[in-house]
Amino acid sequence: MSHAATLPAPRRFVLPHRLRAWTRRSPLAAAGVLLLAAFALLAVLAPLIMPYDPVAADAAAVLQAPSQAHWFGTDANGMDVFSRVIFGTLYAFAIALPAVALAILVGVPVGLVTGYLGGWTDEVLMRFFDALRVFPSIILALAVVSAAGASVVNVVLVLGLLDAPVFARLVRSEVLALRSGSLVECAVATGNPVWRILLVHLMPNTLQGTLAQAAVRASWAVRLSTTFAFLGLGIQPPTPEWGAMIRQGAEYMVTGQWWIGVFPGIALILLSLALNMTGDGLADLLDPRRRSAG
Template structure:
């Protein structure tokens, strides 16, 4: 009986969440599917992600190979599934770098203002002045094509966005009574920044995070496609699309098509989740409801 009541309550909560933001529900479901795929891909496919099948080169999709095979005789379905691990391994650490670098800079610039704000803001403006893809291409080419380098570069390039969002929020509340009270009672600066200001300024950055994770996936796939990012035989979706592009003209479209579809679904899921978070954190939404 208790289980049935809890299921009803969970269903009611989901229904209310759907009414408030169906985008968030659908996007979260797609992101959850991506995470499950990354966790369970080793149990789903009988093949390894780099296992070569000499007698199965460029086979069309079939019962034995759902997405066909590529020019090396590797199972495309298996490689697309394992590509989800690279997607998570890029999106989540990149988001951590963005937040870990951008949020403290935004807090410091907004709280101190004056020369500190001016210097930090101008430095961030210089970083954002370069086209993101071109800058990522240049830095990854110089530092190496490892997963760690790709993650760090993407995170650092996008950190200024979070810094600006947090900075604007801090500027709007730094003269508030609760901040003045914290200063008067002798709280150290780090406590004012991270205990008093951060919880009141992080909402906008949190809503922005899934959107920037989608951006990180797109940039990573772009880098791999042009030959700078993670490369074959690693089953990263951008690398798989690059590998399959040469076969499209000869009719073996499935090699590039299926990893491309997986990338679109993942990016779409993160974008929907981000749009939904912005809807849920918009105070005007509560007024309308």
């Protein structure tokens, strides 16, 4: 056809240059980000897209297998599993994000200061953190949560404080690596005050590791918080929280109602996978020394 050439070319969605290069370099990470974005969207839009009220019991529709009406089936109370899984995303984020934020808020300054100052400050804080790490985190968290009371706020506090040493160690080791070069000495020679060395010269250079780690630790926080709920600590059924749902579903596994526990389980695996893949991708993307190569 001669006039075919005059037709405008279809508009294609073009990613910005660097994003595209990164997508090509690490497709897995890009998939992780996409999946994470989908979950975030799901959490935000949950009230709009849920077909049923996640806590509305329906005695007429108890333990129904997945069907057109109930995509993921219904549980022992006749609640729609699909709606509950979607709403559970909100809980997963609501616990993991503040927990990781708290861990960063506590861990990063500690890592910066101990790495920069060294000496006894470093010794004391790092030995304290080492002592914390000796205990298996689940046992420690369980002990604290059961002692302090199993509220959502307590779970967030425990997860955040328990995870702070991870960020402190990470930042401290990056600061030590930067100190071994001339970055700090050059900043001192230029006349930088200490706060500026910490916040302008050291902190931004540890950011990449921190962000990547944040995604990975968020995945840990999601899994641990669902573990708490699974063990009956913190959030209690019938609240639509994945861990609580999996616990409830476990009881029906043997009698064949697999959908109650399996669907929230899959959601949990996917979210934690998405966070891990995002973390790996971020570590790669945010390395300033690689920018010219990208």
